[in-house]
Amino acid sequence: MSDLHSWPLHFLIPPLRKQVNRIFPHCLRRHGGAHKMGWSDLPADLVGAIAGRLATELADLARFRSVCRPWRSGSAAHAARLRVPRLLIPMMSYDTSTERLVWSLADDRLRDAPLPEAPGGHSFVFASHHGWILTVVAGDGGFKASLVYHFTGVSEQLPRLPSSFGGDGGGRLTFDSLSWDWSPQGVVVSPGKGAFFCRPGDGSWRSVGCSSAAVTSVTACDGALYLFDRKTRSATVVDAGTLAVAAVIEAPALEIPRWQRDEIEANLVVCPHELILLVLSKLHHPWCSGWPSFCKTFRADADPGAVTGGRSPSWSEVAGIGDRAVFVDNLRAFCVEANDHNGLRRNCVYEASSYHAIDDDFDYSFDRYGRMYSVAVLDFANHTTESLTFGSLVKLWSPGDGQCSSWLMPSYRNLH
Incomplete structure (x- = not known):
């Protein structure tokens, strides 16, 4: 030495x-x-x-x-202590500029999130649980995509996204239906139907799964891609090596009242040795009372390795998630260990959401339309919910359509 x-x-x-x-x-x-x-x-x-x-x-x-x-x-x-997700909040302006902020769960502070400037169009950013941020610039040349590691500034260019990411061409782009994930094998991204995959060095994207199937979240884990539909609660598992469909995970049988079905959404949590399904009432507003009126947790009887081998698992209802916290946003759901160091609450769900609102106190001549952001915590032990939308977070207002927030998780693996 x-x-x-x-x-x-x-x-x-x-x-x-x-x-x-x-x-x-x-x-x-x-x-x-x-x-x-x-x-x-x-x-x-x-x-x-x-x-x-x-x-x-x-x-x-x-x-x-x-x-x-x-x-x-x-x-x-x-x-x-640092292994705690932060919330990436893209504050859109009425022009093409974007202010990126990171909200700290630990101290309720907002900090700037400096990312490389991307002139030539509207810029959109999507965080992840491994520290990488997907940036998409929508301009005359299509949809330029790149990866940025927020904590070091390292970036990597990706092929331009397919034209299907622009939707039907009507209205202003928000990319609210976009979901994505990263793995050592490559990047998977979905515009809301079907999904696309590219390996490091590829010059184009390749379609994976069924191009017409709804995809609301994607997770890459141990050489497999999980394309999940929150509404049907089913997932298509794709082998990241061959890009062939390895399995289809069907939803567990649930008795949900007809009047409540449209108010229920699910999230698939893929861990290295475990699959968890959360089925909850939708959170429409950070201060809504009685949420959730429906709350169930399921664990698969097969780990991800067995699923990618072709086995379709069955589900068993469980009481909670143990000494972990699940973080949910518009892109995905993922687990984080809750311990004495990071201050996270065990057996809880932290859900980040956003909603459109009208500020009629802004000006006497017109109302201000924009997007606001919220975080709520659901405790599985007693099914109670606490809003964390106070202090710094409640003051944020993104003009116009804005963009959804997403959880950003530090990862030491990507820093060496």
Whole structure:
């Protein structure tokens, strides 16, 4: 292991560099000289102090944790504290400009989300649970697509999206029906019917699944693509290697009153070793009372590996999701471990939604039409709901049609 003077310190922000240089000689004297001590021998309290100062800089903390195993274990609590989804909110203007904000669940703060400028059309952004953001620029040249990793600024160009993403050509584009996901095998994206896939380096998109089938969310997991329809509660599973349909997951039998059927929606949560289906009443407004009047959770009797092998699972109703929280937005649903470090509530669903509203107090001459944003938490233990739409979030107003918000989850795998 190198000593302090031969090891590059560019991964540390300047104030911490000075701290380490000041403290390290004292550590050497305490441990009997430089020849007996290396970077992995730094005291655990010092490692923890440095990691604590990096608690808001995800990229710096990831580089810090990659130095050696003792540093990784010594900063585990600080890393877990950052493993909390943030809400990406695209604030559209009446012109073509877009202000991107990130709302923090932990402290109710809004921060700017600087992304590369994309001149030449309206820009749309869609977050994900692995840190990547899909950006789509709608202009005269079609729909330019790219991936941006928000926490480092790294970007990657994708082929232009097919023309079907423009809908029927009527009205202003909102891409509210778009869903997508990323995996090491490639990117899958859907305009609302059918789906398209491209591998790294591909020059075009390839159709996957049934081109006329409704797709409201897509999830990529362990070499498979799950194309899910929230209304029918069924999913088509596509092998990401061959792009052939591997299985069809049918919905569980449910007794839903006819008058309530249009008010129910489902979300498929795909974990590496588990499939979960959430069936809930729709959340129409952040302050609506009595939500949800319908709430059921199902677990498949087969893991994703068995499903991709051709087995269609059956569903069993369960009481909840254990020591986890599920995050739901317009794109997908995903699980996050709830623990003492990240402050998430166990056995709960965090649902982000948006709704159109008219502000008739804006001006005496005309009403202001736009989109507002909300987050609500459903507790499976007692089926109660709490609105988190207060403070910073309730003040946001996106003029015009706006765009849906989406959860953005930090991932250390994409930072090294």
